[in-house]
Amino acid sequence: MSLNRGGEAAMLDLIIIGAGPYGISLAAHAGAKGLNYKLLGRPMHFWKSQMPQSMFIRTHPDSIQLSDERGEYTLQRFEEETGTAVTVPLPRPVFVDYAFWFASRTGVVFTPELAVRLDSAAGGYVVETDCGTVLRARSAIVATGLQHYAYIPDALAGLPSGLVSHTYGRSDYAPFAGKRVAVLGSGQSAWEAAALLHRAGADTELIYRREAPNYREAVTSGKELVQAAYTFYELPEEQKREKRVPPPGSIAHFLRPYVDGLVRETGGVSIEAAEASPDGALSLLLSNGERRTADHLVAATGYRIDVDRVPFLSPALSARIGREDGERDAGGERFPKLGASFESSLPGLYFAGPLASFSHGGAFRFIAGLHKTCQAIIGHICLHPV
Template identity: 30%
Template sequence: MISTTDTAIIGAGPYGLSISAHLSDIGVPHQVLGEPMFAWRNFMPPGMLMRSEAFASDLYAPRAGYRLEDYSRRMHLPYAPIGMRLPLERFIEYGLWFQSQLVGHVRPVEVTELRRQDGCFRLSLSDGSCLIARRAVVALGLKGFEYMPAVLQGLPSPGVVHSGVFGSLSWARGKRIVIVGGGQSALGLAALFNELGAHVRVLIRGDTITWNKDPDVGRSLISRMLSPEGGLAQGWYPYVLSEFPYLFRAAGQRLRRRIAETSFGPSGAWWLRDRVVGKVELSMNTSVEHVSVHKSGVVLQVTGGDGPATVTGDHVVAATGFRVDVAKHAFLSPEIIQALSLVDGWPELSGHFESAVPGLYITGPAAAMSFGPALRFVYGAKYAAPCIARHIRLRHAAEGGSRAFQPQGAPQVLAEGGADAQLHPPPAFQGVKSPAE
């Protein structure tokens, strides 16, 4: 079965849902492909707290009433913009509520191939169907970009696993867990594993851990003027990076790379310190030289301030971050990958998030080298969603709208349900269960 639409959004996370809400508001037919909040529901450990402050954890609609604060008020849940420990489960439930209110046209399918065809995009889907679209928006997160150091590569799972592939951690009770890394992911997992009853040791390359400062709630007006609260952190530098991504893009590629590589390095959230320090074994100045997996467990040869040592565990978790490489998206055809002209895996994007392939937009973490570190977080959708939607609307109008779009060989239908189905939200919210229910 072949259907058509103006715009296909690949990904139904915070970026994809926010872009869809804006496109619906301005009348651009589109389809969202993917399960809503899929990565958050399946690859994040239950009990995790969001690193960003609550005010920086919104999905973005074109009109008021759909922020996390609005959802919390509606559900009679406590809310504070700063200083609130926001559970992962609350964020997921909020995202599903946002989707239920504003994004009714989600197809829970995977894109198996995206390629160019006759000036459009042909998307092959996991349910065997095909979608042809004028435009495509890749709105995915970090899944698939997990970075594994050479010393840990090629080792069998579950002996050695990356921190980006976890769901439930219940399997770790009573186990010996060795975590390699010193940032938020490493420290957050260390706290959760320890609280589940695992024996945890964290191997950190540096000589210290950078802890984020406790939030300063109730600051004076002068204090807020001298050091404004940005979506990334407090202070003028993070505020500018948070609120004005187009200024980051205006910088030269060399300066952008320097900012991206030196800003907001590994650190731990303010609410983690008391859950880690004094409760988990932390080994500083430690480098992993060799790892082997045996039936009895995993053996690591490490060097540190006290010289060579052997560390053993049942599992090793590589909390070693992510490295964007758009070529790792297996659904992108070789022709599209080649046309993107990637630089170290990063796509160069226009001021509207359009790639070197006309009509193909890329947003989320893969856009961070073009628009700054805010795009690595949910907060970046505040800028990306309306920016992309405005550009698509102008293109859509210039091309004569929906009725002018009829690719060769496609059926005489805009999309499943017709054009009007794309413009109306679903029935009123009746309650969203958490993924665990």
């Protein structure tokens, strides 16, 4: 426990919850401004341990830089200083190595403990961690990723995890060798899962609603998303509503040779019903009337953001956070209402990353929103101390 001489938790300027790209970049900016902070979370845990490391990032390396105050610690500088090849597409392990190099070069200090409760307190906020540490700060930033929001369609809900799982957290497909596995989805994560299952020796079938795959024949530049991060908030509400509708998912061209002609595909269908068979297999009814039997189904069905599913927000604190009025336009997702500086209705409480994507646009579901987030939040904290 961090205590002062009086026996109470010492007051920090800032607590950042989440040690992925957003949290690391926010800590770099906070340190550069001389703020006394704690960065909570397992460093780069999702990128390092919850994603297959043998695959690539589909966005061009120019658009996935972490953010420091002067823009000095880029992937290009990482390449020059370490001799690591920065290729297109970029392997995930290289990005993870870059993030740790960036943290070292910017002086970011990790506190690898998990927040289990965030609540308001006199003068700011208090966080309890899984190690029993109690921290107090004038401001707090929730910078967690997608881990709380994996979406499973209703037709598959309630089935045991031995039969159905989400792509989130699935980093190893070797246990499916020799098994019959269906993959549901029409985007990047579905094709990636199918490719890795095939390589692992699974009898794999892709099932998707599209009539045909939507391959993008070049690595996504990401520049449009980066630009949108700076303009979305000021748009008229009608334009925001239009832009909140996600464009049809595309598949990186580099996945094509891992799937085409190797994995069975059934397009133009959805799964109408699913149940466990008496023999322990999974029985699927498709919308075209056909049936499938599989040992397992991997749902590459995306995420539905919901602030009420953030497990460490105390019920009392969560009830006081203002919600976006237009949540019904977001497919059942629920978001905190944020101002221009990503501050919630509670002074000193900020949200970064996916939870900011309704107020500030789709760029914040991705790394594209990093620079804008750091400049806005840390700048606001420095100019308007709680």
